[in-house]
Amino acid sequence: MTNRNNEDKNRQSEENQKPKNGVANEDKHKSQEKNLFHDSLRINIENIEDELYEQLLSQIGESILVVTESDQLNLFGQTFRPIFCGTIINVSQGDITLFPANIKMINAPFFQFPTPLNIPLEKIAHFSLNFDCNQRIPLS
Amino acid sequence: MKKSSSFTEISLPSINDIHDEALINEFITGIGRNIFIMTPSFPFIFIGRIVEVIGDNVVVNVKVTTIGELENREWSIHIHQIEAFYIEQKGMPRIPELNDDH
Numbered sequence: 615m616t617n618r619n620n621e622d623k624n625r626q627s628e629e630n631q632k633p634k635n636g637v638a639n640e641d642k643h644k645s646q647e648k649n650l651f652h653d654s655l656r657i658n659i660e661n662i663e664d665e666l667y668e669q670l671l672s673q674i675g676e677s678i679l680v681v682t683e684s685d686q687l688n689l690f691g692q693t694f695r696p697i698f699c700g701t702i703i704n705v706s707q708g709d710i711t712l713f714p715a716n717i718k719m720i721n722a723p724f725f726q727f728p729t730p731l732n733i734p735l736e737k738i739a740h741f742s743l744n745f746d747c748n749q750r751i752p753l754s
Numbered sequence: 755m756k757k758s759s760s761f762t763e764i765s766l767p768s769i770n771d772i773h774d775e776a777l778i779n780e781f782i783t784g785i786g787r788n789i790f791i792m793t794p795s796f797p798f799i800f801i802g803r804i805v806e807v808i809g810d811n812v813v814v815n816v817k818v819t820t821i822g823e824l825e826n827r828e829w830s831i832h833i834h835q836i837e838a839f840y841i842e843q844k845g846m847p848r849i850p851e852l853n854d855d856h
Binding site: 657659662664665666682683684685686687688689690691696698706707708709713728729730731732733734735736737 | 765766767769770772773774775776777778779780790792793794798799820834836837838839840841842843846847848849850
């Protein structure tokens, strides 16, 4: 707020000091003003199409294999590659929820996490739909 | 270098932005609930109660993590750094109570 007021004041004094220094300069100020938004813009996203969200929404109840971005995760001393397999029980525009959720650990490839797991959509590196979570995959 | 004729516009907000904002919203609706968080950054695991959301950080009153010295304090955790999580929901499994044995 104060910054903006100062800017306004500066601009005013600048304009006062240089009276009619050319029309072009004034026009430049005006066009800058036109392109400025003084608050954050609120955008209604209700009608914005989110194809990934729609696709995942249609897969609720189906199984999915998800690999996330990081090289490895750590669960109380046990490091593992972030490979999750499970049934999609919920989808939001921010994440998917798997339950039951199986973490593919090298020592325990069928380890089932005791609670559902949410995975942020933006953390998903790749996924494959209708993956049989009982399938053995070499992890090393 | 020929420019693709079909690609002359982009839409705002981007889908990535919407997903990021929707994720923050998940944590806001979970304020007061127990949460389990997995992150690739040390100490990898946080379990506790969501106190509040500040910007894109979630403040958790952490009861359990991998190291006892880091427990029983408030941690501010960058939501977009979280790789997997679970916010306790009614009718769904509770987060196991993990007691420190040592």
